[in-house]
Each structure stands twice: as structure tokens, then as C-alpha cells.
Amino acid sequence: MPRALSLWAPMAFALALVPGAAAASEPVVTSIAPDAVAVTIYRAPDRAADSAMNLDWLEGYALITETRSVDIPAGAATIRFESVAGGMLPESALVTGLPSGVREKNLDADLLSARNLYARAYGRPVILRRQRGKDGKGTVSEERAVIRSGPDGAAIVQTRDGFEVADCGRGISDALIYSEMPEGLSARPTLSVRTESTAAKRATITLSYLAWGFDWQTNYVVRLNPVTGKADLTAWVTLASSDPTSFPAASTAVVGGKLDREDSRETRDVQDGDLVLHCYLQPRVWAPQVIPPPAPPPPPMMMEGMMAADIVVTAQRRSAPIMNAPVKVTEEGLGDLKLYRVPMPTTVAANAQKQVAMHDLKSVKFKTWHTADLWDGIDGNATIKLRTRNRKEDGLGVSLPGGPVAVFEPHEADLLLVGQGGMRDYAVNEDVEVTLSSSPQVHVKVRKTASAARWADFEAKVSNANPWPIMFEGMVRLDDGAKLLRPSTPLTRKFGRPTWTVSVPANGEALLRYRVTDPD
Template sequence: MRRALLPLLMLLPSGAAGQVVTTSSGPDAVSVTIYRDPNRDGSQKMQLSWLNGYALISETRRVDIPAGDGDIRFEGVAGGILPESAIVTGLPDGVIEKNQDAYLLSPASLLDRSIGRRVHLRRTSRATGEVREHEAVIRSGAAGAVILQTEQGLEALRCTGIPETIVYDKIPEGLSAKPTLSVRTRSVAAATATITLSYLATGFDWQANYVGNLSPSGDRLDLFAWVTLASGDETSFVDASAQTVAGRPNREDGGRRIMPQASPLSLQCWPAGKTSDIPLVQTHDGAGPPPPAPPPMASPMMAEEIVVTGMSRSAMKVTQEGLGDLKLYRVPEPVTVASNSQKQVAMIDREKVKVESVYRAEIHGGAEERLVQIRMILRTRNRTSEGLGLPLPTGGVAIFVEGRARPILLGEGAIEDKAVGEDVEIELGDASGVLAHVVKTEERKQGSSFLLTASNDQDRPVRFEADFGKDIVAAGKALGRRNGRPLWAVTIPANGRVALRYRTDPTRDR
């Protein structure tokens, strides 16, 4: 009898009695449309190991349809497939039943599915190289020590010090070499058809990543953006038509992902150490050797692969299309959406966008005297006249300014979804060079009086805004409003200061 060494990938489980099994090993063409995680905002970065978006995957396949009852296996689907969402079109007589084969072929799953079965144990002598085979029965699975029963008794796999390998005669039913969806069909005659398989799959996400270069004068911004596609799935989609969708489509999150089981094989032997192998324990008086230093923490990006497509202004860029209230960004050329990786494609390229640097403070009640935190904000309007005029999807922003030798990071912020015509504000972090100071000058039952002073130590004027948390009355000055709250907007001269006297009015809060 011809036997197969672990791992064996060629045999497939047979179907039910009287039922013909045919296999489609992969798609002839595939389209991947990725939808964002609706609960992640622009300031949150994607984690490849925990992607909560999803994808609509549409595959074109050529399949053989058996006469009578049959089973068609679609290999190479996404591991995160939601089987209940799968739609198969093109079968002459439709589908009777859909099933996801959740157990992938691996050393551990092959071992677990062979518990209680007879296998062959192949051992090689280190001294002579002689190979011997023994019959054995697997008595325990891949969790911990693997126990085998031979004619000599019970023993643990690879704990004898002799190189040994398990040889399997066949693959147990229910194991698949790739993530697989199977459908039961019933056809009056055998046929060959081109079908379309469409389904939703979890473990995908995407985001926009913006990079801006701010001019020395602070009023112009060169803005470039990537669309970053991320797949945490184990299946790669080669030469795929790739799209992303911006917006919040209405989708009930009731799909249940069945994680394919393909755990690695981890063998353990019984402890065989000696007392001299046990390290000394550090005591309170310092006796004994110090404990070893902890290993360095791995960056989340160390295990991620990012493929960048389109590095120059003349390179490939995604194209935008309307999709009702949503926006679709289509990659114009086929790309590979690889497993457990990220891919970036150029998305937006705008030069000399008009921006305004704003220093904003939020003023609330508090101590008698205090400094107020000021945030630096870049502001523009999403209009053609300002240099934009296109939908801006959610994403993180990194703003650089020219230094003497190289660009210097000014700050990082985020952009939420912005339609054409909306205000765009990028908050970059705490400001330096502009300070705000509040002093309580008088306290009454009818309201307290305050003095707000803002200073600018830069050699150019800056725009300053004080956003008050509740209604106030300013002394001799008219205030604007933002989001229903009072706003004091003023220009601070270069190396100068401005001041505002105001009082709280309790009657306005009623």
C-alpha cells in the first residue's frame, strides 16, 4: 500500500454514498470590495491581527456539474467567509445546501482527526541511518504530549531521542487543504457551467493615509493620500479587481465567522530536568544571580507586510465613483490582495491647498488663575477654489514642514469623512509659542468676571480662537458662535498679545 508522509495535501474526503464530488481549486477571476470598520475613527490605526471591517468577494469559476445529487467544493475562498451570505449564480438547477469546511489540513488537525486510528511510526537510527517502521495507534491529540500505543506499550511521540515520523495511509474525512465552501446540487444531466460565487467575509479593512507638506509661510499645503487595503485573512486573491467603499452602509452585524481550524503541532515531553537545572530565586537581600532582562517588545508593525503601489505623481491612482450616498474608490489595475498584509495605492494628490493655521483654546470654569491648553489646528474648506473640492474619506494625517536638512514632523491628526464644501480641520496637538492665561478678577452671585490674555512669541501674526464652554458676556466686544457656543476669534500680532474681559451670566444657562 502506498503511504503518504505528513503533511499530505492531495487526497480529499469522499462524499456521501452515491454522491459525486467535484472540486473547483480556485477562481478564474475575482473582485474584492472592502468596507471599513464602522466603529473605527480616523485617529485609530488598523491592527492587522484584529480587523473588524469586511469584504464583498465575487469569484468567477468554471465548474463541472455532476448528474443527480452532487457536491461541488469551492476551494480557496476566504477563511473568514460568512457561509450564510454566499450566493451562487449560474447553476442550471440551483443549490440545495451550503456548507463551510472549517477544518483545514495541518499537522495538528491531521493528528487530532486520527485519534484511535492505526498509523505507521517511522524511526531512523542516528548511528546507522537504518529506517524501521512500527504500527501504532494514536491515543491522544496535538494538545501537549502525543501518546502512541505500540506493541511495546504507551509512549510519547519524539520523546525517545530517536528521529521519528508518523506516516498516514489516508486523510480523514472533513479536512481541507484550503478554506472551502461546498454546495450540494441536484441536476438532471451532467454539465459544465461558468458560475459566479459571491459572499461576505470578515477580517478586512481599509483607511486613507494622508501626508501633508506645509509651506514655510504656513498658508499652503501639498496633500498626498494613500488608500491602504488590509487583509487579515489566510487566503490571497491574485490579480483581483479591488475596490473600497467609504461611508456607512446599513448592514446587520449578525454574521457568524467560523474560524478555520489549522493549529500548529506543538510536541511536549515529560519533564526530565535535574535540581541543578532550577535557577536560583532572587531574594529580598539580593542573594543569587539577577533575573534575565525581559525580551524587547515587538512593534505591531514588525509582523506586517506593506506593499506600496504608485510612488510617483504619474503612477497609478484609485478612481472615485458615486455609489448612492456612498463613495467607491476603484484600483484601476488588477492587484494582489495578499493574505495577512497591507497594500497602499496612491489616492489623492493636491498641491498648494490653501490652509489657515489656527491656535484654539477651550475655556471652561475653574481655578482662580490658570494656564489654558492651546491646540494647533490646520483649517481649510473642501472646495475647488481652496485647492481641494473632492470627497475626503476618513484617515490619519501626518503634517511635515521643511527643515534645514530634511522635512520635520509638525504633528499628526485625523480627517473624518468630509463632503465637498465642508470645513476641514486637522488638529495637530499642543501648540508652542502661543500661550493663554485666565485670571478671575471678581466673583459675584450674579456671575464672576475674568481676564483672558493670549500671547504670541512668533515673528508672524497668528489666528487665535477661544471657544467658551458656556454663555458669557464680553466687555465691549461682540463674540461669534461655534456649535451654539460663544467664540472669540482674533489675530495676535507678531510678538504681541491680546486680552478679553468677560463675565459669566448664570441667567443665560437657564
């Protein structure tokens, strides 16, 4: 049975940073962090606009633009840009502002993680800390050991007593303590470039690149008043990042609409830093420990419990609470797309999500409909839909990016959730439709009443158990070439299909009879 390993406790060694592809004689200049950064997040291309983000698998991406001030020496040198996004696509990186341009660029991909730390420590001495007993009441002992297995399978160590599988003994809890950082691991994602300058100078450099592991969506809250038929609508832009790097005080924006983009990588390993070992005797969580330096303070908007220097790697990404920022995004045109900009700096925190206000609209004219497809044998509940038109006269008239929708109605002194659904992207002046859940109060049944060789008669019945009237819309499903004849009430056509629209009285029902002929 697999068990995730996590790294905890502070580190007591300095992080040795090794230049990526620099020649031994070239000076290395390190830029620890950007002076300013802008983050523009694009929605996951293959995710439907009305579906929620999968926080365990963010497939959107971000365009990140950093400004850095760097002292460049004369001659050939390597410039290291630390704290770039861990999901950087290095082929997309564009560096401007260097006196003689870029000769070579490299992304240091071996980051400090549970898996990389364990893998690099193969054959090296560590401290095996062993606790016997439960609830911290047992004895604790330490001894030197050597890791003799890779990061897949069991954790095999060699002590002076021989080989054994760590953390597999009954009543024993083991942990590994690493005394040094293996060579080649980097504590921060780093891009290094080689350049050459005729003279020493201070340069302002702009670094732009694409990075995976981001996404965004709009979340709508509708407070519906069934008496007036109007609603208050609040929209929030939800930003999400699974990247290990935080971007404090960033100029942040999101792009609405679908932008086609192809990536040469077909898959992305979401557990790149995870370490999962197996113990077939008595599985238990085994926590290897690293003794690190003191942690720096978190960025201003970092989520609680998500400190930047924490190194906690498990089989599940850590979730962070949502924080609400007291600002509203503004809308701008971007060709056929829409750009929504956060008007003040905000932090896009590592492995976290947050929300920023987008719309707060009052007295939006919504109509509640109950709908169903009508076909022989249907016997079930109708689907609830909210409809309006995206124009100022109806309380809207703004671009509406797609996203999940939660609908509430007043009940005595409280607001109760009455439905959840989603809607696609809507432009101004489009008809808006929000599909919610099925209604247990409105039942639809279609039965065959008569038939012959080339035709059949049907009766559709809608039953309304609500103490108020409802509007029902039923689209008749026909085979190709079939025709509908003799409807008991006039029908319209919607999307090319015969459509029955009727008001069903409170605690009442409505009937439609019609004939369907077979295709010629």
C-alpha cells in the same frame, strides 16, 4: 507561561480533500480557483473614520464575486469551490449559473492549522524530534510518540519510557513531526454545493458572498509650507486583509461611508488556528513540524515573506511590508455612498496590506489654527488644527474619505514630521478640519480675577513662543443657563458657544476678560 507553536518545513503528503456533505455515490467536481474575481472592501462599521485600522483585529468585510468554469456531470453531483475566503459568511453565499440551482451548500471550516492539526492528532503516533544542547551543536534524536493531550494546556506525549511534557526539559528542545494528514482537514477554505443536471455540460458559475477579516482606510500626507500657507496633499488607499486566501489579479474597489450591517455572530475568534501550549518548568518555543509538498509560486503581488503555501501559525499575525502600486483609484457614486475603484487588476494578498494612490493635489490652501476650550482653571497647551474648504478654489473639490493624517514641514533641506491626527469623511464644499497634536509653543491659561454671589470675572491669556504670529480660537465653556457678559473684545458664536478669535503676535500674548453670571 504560554508559548506559541508554529508549523514549518515542507509537507510530504498529498492533501486529502473530503467532500463536505456529498453522498457516497455522487460524483464530486472540484473547482480549484476562480477564473476571475472581484473584491469590494467595506470599512469596519464601528471604527471611526479618522481612526487607524487595528491590523490585529480587522472588523471590516468584503463582497467577493468569483467567476468559475465547471464541467457538471449528468444527475446529482457535489461541486466544490476551493480557495474561497476563509472568513466567508456561508449564509450570504449566492450561486448562479447552475442548470438546476442549488439544493444544499456547506462550508468546510476545518482548515489546516497548528491547532487543528494537533487536535486531530490526539491519540495518533507522531515523531518526537529532540535536540539536546544549544545553537545546533547538541545531539538530535527521534523516537515514536503518541499525543495524549488536547490543544489547551501542556503538550503531553507518551513514549516507550512513559508519559512526559514535551519541550519542558532543561537544555532540551522538542519538535513534533506529523507523518500524515488527519482525515477531515482541508488545505484551502472550500464551499461545497449539491446540484442536479439533466445532462452533462460546461457551465459558467458566479459565486458571490460576504467575508469578514478585511478593512481599508485613507492615509493622508500633507507637506505644509508655513510661508505660503499652502500644502501638497497626497492620499493613499490602504487595503488590509487578515484572510488566509489571496485573490490574485482581482478587480478591486472600496466603499466610503458607513453602511449599517448586523451579523448574528457576536464575536470572532482571531486565534482560531493558533496553538498555545503551557510549560511551567522551563518555557521554550516548541515547533511541531509537518512535512508538506512543494509550495506553489506566490501570486504576482504577494508581500515578501508571505508565500501562499507557508503554514506558519503563531500567537501574533504576521505583518507584511506595504507595497505601493503605480495606479490611482477612481471615484464613482453608489447611492449615498462613494465607491473608489482601482482601475487595473491588483492582488488582495493573504495576511497583508498594500497601498494604492488616490489623490495627489498641489497648492491646497490650508490655514493653521491653535484652539482650546476656555474654562476656569485651564492651564495647558493649545491644540493645532489645519482648516480649509473642500472646493476647487482652495485646491480640493474631491471627496475625502476619513483617515489618519501626517503633516510635514520643510526644515532646511529636509521634511520633518510636525504633527499627526485624523479627519472624518468630508464631501465637496464642506469645511475641512484636521486635528493634530498640542503645541508646546502656544500656552493657554484662564484664571478667576473676581467673584460675587451670582457672577465671576475671568481673564484668558494666550502666550505664543513662536517667532511668527499665530491665529487662536477659544470657545468659552458655560454651564447650562449661564451667560457671558462684558467681553473685553467682541466675540462671535460657533456651534452655539461664545468664541474668541484673535491673532497672537510672534513671541507675544493676547488677553480676554469677561464676566460669567450664574444660571437664573
